[in-house]
Structures are given as structure tokens and as C-alpha cells.
Amino acid sequence: MSRILARALVLLVGVGVIAACSNGSNTSSNQSFSGTTIRVVTFTGPQIAEPLQRRAPDFEKATGAKVQIITVPFSDLYQKVLTDFSTKTNSYDATVFDPQWMGDYVPPGYLEDLTDRVKNDSALQWNDIAPFFRDFSATFKGKVYTIPLDGDFQMVYYRKDLLQKDGLKAPETWDDYISIAQHFQGKDLNGDGKPDYGSCLAMKRSAQSYWAWISIAAAYLQSQGTKQGAFFNTDTMQPLTNNPAAAAALTVYKQLSKIGPPEQLNQDVGDSRGLFVTGRCALSLDWGDIGPLAVDKTQSTVQDKVGAVILPGSKKVLDRSSNQLVDCNATLCPYATNGVNHSPFAAFGGWSGAINKAASAKVKDAAFAFLSYMSQPAQSSVDVTIGKTGFNPYRSSHFTNMGPWTASGMSDQAAKDYLGAIQSSLQSPNMVLDLRIPQTAFYQQTALDTALAQFLAGEISLSQTMTQITNQWNAKTDEIGRQSQLDAYRSSLSITK
Amino acid sequence: MRLRGVLVAATLLAFLLPLLWTALASLGVLPDNSSRPPSWRGSASLDHFAEVGIAEPAFWNELVTSVLTSACAAAIAVGAGFFAAYGLARAPFRSSRFVTQGFLVLASLPAMAYVIPLSDLMRRVHLLDSFAAVVLSEAAATAPLAVFVLHGAVAQLAPEWEEAAVLDGAGLFRVIGRVILPLVAPSVVATALVLFVLDWNMLLVPLVLTSGEIKTIPLGLSDFFTFERELDWPTAAAALIVSLAPVAALVGLFHRVLGRFSLDLATPA
């Protein structure tokens, strides 16, 4: 219970602080939406649905609208929303969903264009949202379709205390990551007399495995900014999955499968997080969630011992003209630091709110007001500090306003470390946008995930893995239509001729 | 005799140790496998049961939904199954036993074989995400088993039982209500209980037929393990114990009558 009490306290303090600072500039209390019901669908779980449910009553009080949060299992959300919209059942007015699915939802016209609304809503403070989330994540073909509620990208977490003691620096490249992992693998890290692990990753099939692999591959694949794309050639729609860069990433991934817990192939993020915050791993790769979890006194034994850095990079990247891995130089890697190309991967893309175009005008207004309310700094800067919300920072003010962070129990130093890693990822012009084309689920969850699982299990060789992914992706692309898939891919990257 | 005692104890241990582990975890008592020999840490508390409602706010609603859907589905399946079983047992055609066995094959058919089109059909008749769709689909999935079991129970009854009533001028429903049902009531109750357990634990049918409105316990449990999972084994264990408790209590209360659930083919009297 103490954990809940602590959270409630954090919340109260945070809300108080912010309410005092923002002197009620946001929602006007004119009951403008009385009688309007908004049905918002998202997935079940303490995350995402929790903040929506928690904040809905305040919004209802201020506006008179009624907010109904509907939850479905995560694995069914995509299909259920798509079925609802495409069959014109329209039982959902808005959804807080994975913006990756925009590729399936936007082209058929299921989602409301929010471009003008975000411009005209001063309380939303659109320009406070980090550029990557504004210009890429929320945008499709130059138009805004979603309001970001969560900043999702992967980072590397390391045990500051252990690395310091052994005179090691945080990993800059994947080679560093492997050598640090090897250094700690099999050593007793938490003092229980039993060997612990160098690195803990989620490698379970049908879980989060493929995102981890893309996080590694991105460093070798994309070096010239978000618009370059990391999945397909933006002229031919040829997959970038059969080349020396993909091979390098597969090799790293396979090595990491052996420098970790023996049951790593059946572990998802829940397991790897559990191991990391109980002090059993020196390194891990994850979304922002480990930061708040590591300071949670009820589960964590590594408070103030955790550092976070931007995803490791590579000194060699793919030269797309020669299809070879070559050393970074100023033209090839314009955004490199110390000759290392970093490509932070916005895996999944962060939960975002979107509105059903088929809803009535009044409901759309109310739904927009609710999503805006959730994203406004007054609300979101508290929500992103609570581990259980699953919301991670995505606004500039989330970094400058330290009050909620220290109120959540993070030490100043820990908050700075954690936010520093997020900020350096967020500000990177070389952020990798997750795949957003029709049938993304097939490309990633089916084709890529299966091939990776087979590769890790030793069932297929490295070259077979690359060929298999490439062939399946090409077959799917041709089945749907190469030109239309290419258009969608370019739209998602906001490439305009 | 002593050997049997040892064997029984060993069996009990093998089957129940995992559940004991789960029960302890739900109380916050976890083993510490890192010490030698392994020890225990954590002191018993009911906090994790309270956390179930926080991790899955709808959990207690789901419990109610599960009770209602399973009870209705079992009642419908047993009702429809009982009438048909009686009809088959008293049918004049000789292959009624063969038909009954056909029902067993149908009872063995996994739901996956047909739920994909079923979900589409339910959507088209606007029953998706409705109580009715879940109840009727679960009833249809389990009714064949009810027919098979109840046919066995009814076929064992000598027809003389009914003949006296018929001579007194009783119609079909009077015969069933006054004569047959009292005689086979234990089998009917036992069948209803087993079907209730099957419905209670059914995942696939509610999974594909609902989109958020109707949620049963297995759906809730699967949520404890999907996507953005944090590290809550004790909470999941508590949810598991809560979900097991109602059916365990039912089985404990009615264990005598449950012995009447028999898959034996009746030898016609």
C-alpha cells in the first residue's frame, strides 16, 4: 500500500506545484460540452488507461462532458479499432493508440485531421512538444493526426556504480556495449554469491524482441537524419534488411543472446526490468520505464545506481550507394559525435490520441479538448514522472521543470542523468521513426519477429535470416502494391518532392 | 498400505506444490533462491489483493461478468442439452447412440476451428461485444458435452418410470418435470458445474467476441501479462488466486454430486 500512498502524495504535491505556477490558464470552466459523451478506447492495464481514467473526472467537471474509457487487451487493440472504423460501427470516438498504425488508419480516412485544431489551441502549447514528436510522430503526409501523450524511445541503462568501480565508461558503441557486458557476465553483481549477467534484454518471441534488434540495427542503417529512413529505400521500397549493416546488427544481437540470463529467449520486458532493478544485470536496453522503476523503493535495489545513455552507435555505417559498411565521415554521418553515429529509435512511437473522423462535430470538439487536456504541461509533466502511467517525457517543459521529478523520489543527479539521456535522444535529428505503413504488424510482428526468433534459436543462419526477412517484406509489399506502400512510407517520413 | 500412503502424499505434493507457491506469492511471501539453502523473504500481507484492483481497475467487474456469463451459459447449455439428450434417449431410431457419440466429437472440436468466422458473424448481426454473444457462444461450445453426459444419465433410466405417468395422462413436460428430472437431478447439477468451470476458464471465445464492454476473468488475467508489463508477480498471483477461489469453492461444496458427471456410455436398460 505504501507505494500507492507515495504515488498519491507525489501526485498531490505535483499538482499543487503546477497549479500554483500555471494559475489556471488552461481549461475554461464554461461547461461547454455538457451532455456530450466521448468514448475513448485504449488498451487494458495500469498504464495509459490509468492516467486517462484518473484525470477524466476533473475534465468532466470543468467541461460538462462525459468521458468513457474503454479498454481492450493490447494484442487486440489494433484489430478492434480498425474493424470498428472500417466497418463503420463507430463505437469509439477517439483512441489512444500506437501511432505506428497511422499507416493503416490515415490513408482510408478514418482519422480526423487535427492540423488546424492544434494550431488554434494555445493551452496545448504545441511548440513545447519536442520537434520529433510534432513533425514526425504526430504527422502523416504533412498533416497532424495525433496528439502525443507519451514519448517512447529506447535507451541503454547501465549500473553507474559498477562501471565506475571498474573504471569503465558508459557504452558509446555497440562494441563497447558487448565488451562491458562480457566484463560483467558471470560476476556476482548484487552480493548474493551467485553469478549475475552482463546484459538483460527482452528476447521472447511475440513480445518486444524486434524493437531491440531495430535499436541495434539503426546505428548501422541510418545516419543522415530521420528522413533517410531505416527500413526501406525511399525510392524503390527495397527492404534494408539484407546488407552488411543488418548482418552486423544480427551478429551483435546473437552475441547478446549469450551474454545474459540463460532463459533470455523466454524473457519479455517485464522480466528484464525485474532483473535489472533487482541488481542482477549491468546493462539493459529499454524504453523510458526503467528510470522511474529504479527509484521505486518497493521493488528496486538499485536506487541512485542507474545511469542512462542514448542508444549506442557505430563508427561504421551503411553507405547506401556501395551497400558496404564504411567509416563515418562528415558527409556520411553529419550528426555523429566523436565519429560515432547514434540513431535513437522511437520504438513504437509513444501512445498518442487520435479522433474518429466519423464522430459528430460536437463529440470531436470534446474529444480534442480531452486529449489536449491530457497533453497540456499542467497534467502531463506530473504523469510522466509516475512509472505506472507508462508515459515518458516528450515536451521541453518536461525537462526544464524539475519539481515533479524530485517529488517522485528521484535524486537530483538521477533525474539529470535520466533526463539527459532522453533529451540527447529527443534532440537528435537522426532519430529513427518506427515503421508506419499499411500492414506494419505483418512486417514487424510477424515477419521480423519470427525470423529473429528462429535466428536466436539457432534454427536459421545469418544469411538465411536476412534473406527470409527481405523476401517476406518484398512479397507483402508487392501484394499490397509497391507504389502505394512507397507513398505511405515516404508520407510517414514527411518526404515531399 | 504404507506404500499407497507415500504415493498419495507424493502425488498430492506434485500437483499442489505449484499452487501453494502461487498462494504464498500472492501473500507477498517469495522464495529467495539466491541463498544456500534457499530461504523465504517477505512477510504475509493482503496488500497484493488490494493491488489487483489498482493494476486492473475493472477486475472486480470482470469477476461479476464472469460469474454471470458462465452461469447463464452453463444453464442454457445444460437446459438445451438435457431436452435433446432425453429426446435422443427415447428416440425410436437405432442409431441414437451413434448420434450421441457424434456430439462427443463436436464437444472435442476446439473453438479455434470456428471462432474466426463466428466473430465476423456476430459483428454482422450487431451482437459483437454483447453479453448475449458471449453467453450463447460459450453455451454452444459446451452444449455437445452436456448432451453426451446427460444422454448417459437418461438412457440408464428404465422406461417404466415414465409409463406410469403417461398412463395417468401426463404430457411430455409433466413427465420430464415430475419423473425424469428428479431422477437425474444430480447428473444435471454435476454437468452444470463442470460446464460452469469450462466457461469460467474459456479465453478464446470472449477474446474474439468482445471489444471492451464485456470482460471476463481470463481476459483480465491475460492483461497482466501483455505489452507494457511491469514486475508484478505477487499481484498476478493474487489475481490468479481470486479467480480460482469461486470455482474451487463450488467444487468443494458440491463434490459429492460431481461424482455423477460421467462420460460412461449408458447401457440402455
Added chain:
Amino acid sequence: MRLTRRDRLFLFAPLALLLAGWLVLPALLGLLATFTTYSPFAIGVHFSGLANYAAVIRDPLFGSAARNVAVFTLVAVPLELVIGFSVAYLLRRPFHGRAALRVLLLLPWLVSPIASGVMWHFLFGSATGVVDFVLGWLGRPDLPSPLGDPRLALPAVIAVEVWRVAPFVTFLLLPSLASIPSERWEEATLSGASWTGRVRHVAIPAVRPLLLTITMLLTGLSLGTFDAVLILTGGGPGPATVTPALYSYNRAFGVNDWPVGATSGWLIAAAVLGAGLIYLRLSRTRFVE
């Protein structure tokens, strides 16, 4: 009593309606759809012959799934029968506390497959698991979870399912074994039969038709294995524990490949109906005897 036409209509109509609307009709519509490109999202639907079947059969992942489920069925069903029978045999004679024991022994079957998946994930794990706890007491080193090992994952999944289902077999067999008249046992003992002889000549003949029926049910259950692996392994590592049902579900609901999902669902149905024919055949020959 002699049933009139009207009586029979009353008796069969509810079941017929229920099964037709919520099982048979969807199944047949689904069968029809497997020969077309139908999907709820498709604009135009056209006949595609056996293309869907070819796509499923040619998919190596379905091949792995079929292989896994074959192994699963051939190993799990006999194990469930043997263990279930042995426990029932052990409990066949009344003793003090047997009723309570029967209820306790049924508990694993009351755990839903999905919950048993959640549970065993942790019980196999090394931090909080039961396996390593016991090994620790015996002074042995930890074993990594078999679920993370491509060779051990399927056996582990089978073991979990046997743990859950064998108690149900015991529950089904016990009344019949307990009701064998005691003279039969005594006769067998007097004629010098060992315990194997008693099992073979007294116990098994008494429950043979029942065993056949249970085998049919368990076979269907195994061929449709879905929730038992959904959370426990998600089908991994590699394709080590993918089943046809998991494959169908992922295709139809995960990636919207409706025709392929529905087609592989029908292949499961075909396998179960095939097993059903054997069952009907076997039980028929018995009657002719």
C-alpha cells in the same frame, strides 16, 4: 414414452438453434470463405480455389506448428491418461479423507490455461521459482528456465499441460474404478494375479469405453492448444512451441490475414473430425462384438 413429432420439435429445437447459430453456421460459412479471398475488410471478394490452403501448407511456420502439435498430442494425451489413471487407481478404495483429497486433486484443472501460463512462467524462473527452490535444497545449482531453451520449451509446455489435465482424467475415471465390485479384485488376487495383472484384467476392462471417450476429448483439446502457450512462451523460442491455433489467431487477429487464419483454423477442425471418425469407428466395432 413415445414421443410425438411435436414433442421432438420441442426437445431438439433449443439445441438445434443454439448449435446452428453459434457453431455450425459460422463453421460452414468459414469453410466456404476459405475458398475465397473473403475478409471483413475486403472490398471485392472472389473465388480463389485452394489458394488459401496452398498458402497455409507452404508456410514453413505452419509446418512447425503442425509438427509441434503432433508431438504435443502424441506425448501429452498418453501421459495424461497414464497419470490420471494411476492416481485414480491409487484412490479407488475408500479411506479416511478421500473426498477431501479428490477435491484438492482437482484444483490444477480449475486453473485456467491462461492463468497456468502466467503462473508457470514464474515457477520455472530462477528468481522466485519452485524448481530452483527444490534444487537449492538438494544442493544443486539453478537450472535456467526450460522455456528459454529451444529444445526444452515444448517438453516444458507439455509438462504444464499434463499437470493441469491429468487431475481431470482422474476425476473422470475414479467413480468407475471405485464402483468395480470388490469380489472382482478378490478373485483376481486369489487367482494369483500381480498388480499389473489386476490393472490389465480388472481395472482396464471396466473403464475401456470411458478411456476411449476421454482420449477423444483430450485429443481435441491438444490439437486446439492455444491459451496454454499464448502467454507461457508466445510460441517461442524460435518456432519451438507455435501451434496451429496460435498461428491461426495471430494471422486472423494479429495481422488481419483473415483468409489464411480461417483456413488454418479449418485444418484444425479437419484434424479433430478425422480423429472423431476413428473414435466413432472404434466405438462401433465394440458394439458389433
